[in-house]
Amino acid sequence: MKPEYSPTELLIVLAARLFEDNTSAFIGTGIPMLAASLARKLYTPNLVPIFEFGGVGSQLRHLPRAVGEARTFDRAVWAAGICDIMETAQRGLVEYGFLGAAQIDPYGNLNTTVIGSYDRPKVRLPGSGGGNDVGSLCWRTVILMKHEVKRFVERVDFLTTVGYYRGGDTRYTEAGLPRGSGPFRVVTNLAVLGFDDETKRMKLLALNPGVTVDEVVKNTGFELLIPDEVGENPPPTEEELRVLREEIDPEGFYLTTTEGRILDIVTCTATDSQPLTVAVHRNRRGEIVAVLACDRADTPAACQALCPNL
């Protein structure tokens, strides 16, 4: 019996399987955080997560929700600043980087700035953020994308992060980026893709469960290299899904496949007739499933005792 999983869970699992142990990886918000957490639990226990604003080697006991928050340096070996981190990458010490984008071209060039023209954009996107630095300075960048024709385009509207530039060696010889660095994999909801060694054009490597080559081609807005042998990505295992849902994101902050434990802060009138402020978890139906803390007692049980109706 195959386990059920969401497209997000599939992406996380495929990404988690790409790491090599005892290396470092730039971790951005969202899927990379879950993938790194999963990889550390199941495959690469010594993977060192690096967060751009300074956290290095967090033990990831709690899933971060932002790249600068305390969870990114919780029990870390080093809490630095952004320059020191970016320079560590510039020196060549960060192996992996993860990037998302609104558009990607055949050479892995990315756009996260605008759709349309820069001066009169149809859609203003968030901008480079650390993306360009990650894509420029890490050895291997892994790009996470929704596989759609409007996203896999012949030419990006704005080149935010250089991939293999105009193909071949031009990333190094023309753009001037560090030798040997560049896009490694593109992981989508349909497939895992790579790049041709010579031309550096994108090529299909392995199909996601139940996806056909035709489907991938149809959803790609440029000519994709299709090798004779195309692999198949094994679906998420029960183990992968269990760890992901129960150990990594039990709160359902990123995953929608769990009951959810959504933080809320409420006020009740306590047994002493004074107001009590209480942090609780609600499930997706809005029901309170746990009391976490309150302002006038030290333990959840004591909080509960003060407001038994919670």
Add this chain to the structure above:
Amino acid sequence: MKPEYSPTELLIVLAARLFEDNTSAFIGTGIPMLAASLARKLYTPNLVPIFEFGGVGSQLRHLPRAVGEARTFDRAVWAAGICDIMETAQRGLVEYGFLGAAQIDPYGNLNTTVIGSYDRPKVRLPGSGGGNDVGSLCWRTVILMKHEVKRFVERVDFLTTVGYYRGGDTRYTEAGLPRGSGPFRVVTNLAVLGFDDETKRMKLLALNPGVTVDEVVKNTGFELLIPDEVGENPPPTEEELRVLREEIDPEGFYLTTTEGRILDIVTCTATDSQPLTVAVHRNRRGEIVAVLACDRADTPAACQALCPNL
């Protein structure tokens, strides 16, 4: 009755009188350390000493013997690193710098590298150290020199630290150093000198006690500007000398005008027949004048009790 003082003490006192309160000053080993300490005690209590390897705002409770030691950041507001300090100066936040040199020319250019040719030096000097940085980046550099013909030369053998370069505005327009920065005073055993506003050639400002203009001219190896009015530097006051000798360098580390308290470490056989290692102060005649600490007791008195013969 005039107090007696050594040439070193005169230099220290003249230098100490130059500071402005609530400013910062780069402090190098030796005379600048004593001058800054004296200035803080008598004239500019809010002078902030800056030491090149990182100490900022030390309270100078103990006279430093080296520019990186703990005394340079004893109860300091900031213990940084050399880059941060040098960049603070590069940003324009360090007002004063003190420099010594083996040679100086009429424009305040300094040599601390070699006497003779660089490739075949007659004398190899210590090198720039932080000197060039101080002279390049501080607003006002004060140069401390022995006033001798062989030191005040038409042309330095090696230009280690640029003063007013070739005179006029050339420090800024040709060398490219920060506008408005440059040598401020030259303090010697004979006089205090400055620089002409236009030509930036060295000029006599004030004579030290008992020194004549002729004497200064005779000991200067280039033509010195002598203004119509030449001032006189008041000799060190009793107060200045007392503070210097009793409060700043009672150990006689730099000053030779005190009894001296020279640190020694000796071993004796204690009353318990075991060896005891003891730190003591000796005077200049070699007599032990104080017991400071030992390895097997907590107080000087307890150390003394273990080795009563000390």
Add this chain to the structure above:
Amino acid sequence: MQHELFGSPDVEAFRQWLRENKSFELKEKLMSEQEAISRFVHDGDYIGFELYATVRCPMSLVRELVRQGKRNLGVLGQGLQEVDFLLAAGLVNRMDLTYVGYEVYGLSPILRRVVEQGRVKTAEWSNGAIAWRLKAAAMGVPFIPVRSMLGSDMLKTNGAHVMKDPYTGTQVVLLPAIVLDVGFIHVHRADPYGNAQIDGISGFAVELARASKRLIISAEEIVDPEEIRRYPERTVIPYFLVDAVVHAPFGSHPGEMAYLYDRDEPHLRMYMEMIRTEEGTQQYLEEYVYGPKTHEEYIEKVGGWGRMKVLSKLGVKR
């Protein structure tokens, strides 16, 4: 696309300015948000914040800045609430932009509206580039070479130069230094003179503090100067860089403060919901920014000190 630099790379002028305006005097600089903003921020200033809106961000200062309605501001960098408030209030006319968005919550509807309507001039940089531009100013040099941004279209929007280095022929972008008129930083503790300490990551506080002509810091706690002098290696910002010290406990709310309190997730969810529309955005500003006149009134408005106490029980601890 344009090539004008919004912020100044003129480190020579910066030197002169610092000499004339900064003092090494150990004087107390404690003041309210109101006083700090009205004394040290002016219409037309080019400003920057550290770190960002859900992490150690001087939000009590940002709200006061919006309240006082300083106009024609230039803004550096990435942002969430701290930049979006200013954009939504129409106070910004130029921006060196690296990222405006809400991470897991997605794009910023405010940035989209403002930029798509052409209401602000922008130039594009990476996060690293922004921090390095501050670093160049902090070093007192007019530019800094980096290997980021090479080949990207961002260079067409921001006017940065590219060169081959004379030693090895390596290609580098010469990022221009950027001197801020005013910088804003929130810290864990500071003494009344402004000597400041930060726990956990330092973000780009070191660089921004040194790259600012005027520097306003807010602090969770005001400590005795003796505490600073006891551990001088923990000073991240020395006092002589600082013009104003504002005591702002929970000053990063609705963001977090490492080891002290967690971010206010329910408040952020509500905020994200409200800013979907222009009307909702203005309503949020009315209720939470213009409405409360002080940081204390803001804290009351968002749930009071009891809620703050609860948040302080939720975050990561040492």
Add this chain to the structure above:
Amino acid sequence: MQHELFGSPDVEAFRQWLRENKSFELKEKLMSEQEAISRFVHDGDYIGFELYATVRCPMSLVRELVRQGKRNLGVLGQGLQEVDFLLAAGLVNRMDLTYVGYEVYGLSPILRRVVEQGRVKTAEWSNGAIAWRLKAAAMGVPFIPVRSMLGSDMLKTNGAHVMKDPYTGTQVVLLPAIVLDVGFIHVHRADPYGNAQIDGISGFAVELARASKRLIISAEEIVDPEEIRRYPERTVIPYFLVDAVVHAPFGSHPGEMAYLYDRDEPHLRMYMEMIRTEEGTQQYLEEYVYGPKTHEEYIEKVGGWGRMKVLSKLGVKR
């Protein structure tokens, strides 16, 4: 005068080297001075020490280096004993020099003899320049612009380029990055993986650690990794930069260690007396460097742990 760069500014090659030789594995790296030097230092290497001989200097490593007689070394920077020992032992053939001398004790007779006899090739830099060259390598860029050294004759000896910046026309020296084959740093404490903390000033430890292909640290104290993880902002050198961790209590002797022990003034006076002559210098090396085979034997030779305890009572305390 010459223009050849002794140390490499090739940050592209440095990238490749680091990728192939450094690991993020958390493995214990504790070893003796003997093992660290013999495994990681080779004849012909270009090396550098931090801080300097009377202040937090890895003297137990320096003595072992002399004992093992690694030859044809290039040396970066300023120095007192740590450089003079190598010069006196004839192990150095090139040197980027900023300062060799003994501060209050005056010139270095050893440097004078060696240079005046033409036994070592030199290039001149300022203290700032040396630290900034390491900083450039630490940043992973081939040069760093600075406003020091402009107009000086040092530029004729060291081959650094000068340019006007393209933004403001400000003149700058482009200091070439310098990548060290081996760096040596003494710290207050480190865990067995190499995560290291320093109390008080950091000198140029941050830059030198990051600019080194191989990095050997010695530490006064070896601590539990949990201690590191509790205060991650105090990590000055993260473990993945480190190749060897040597436990060396009083490793800075005869120098000081901030807050732990004072320098050994009587020993330094004796040393200065002895090095006045070539014979005295060799005698000092015989007695105090070649003679003791380990750091422990050295401590015995200079007065034993009792003397160390006395020194620990003399220095500045928090």
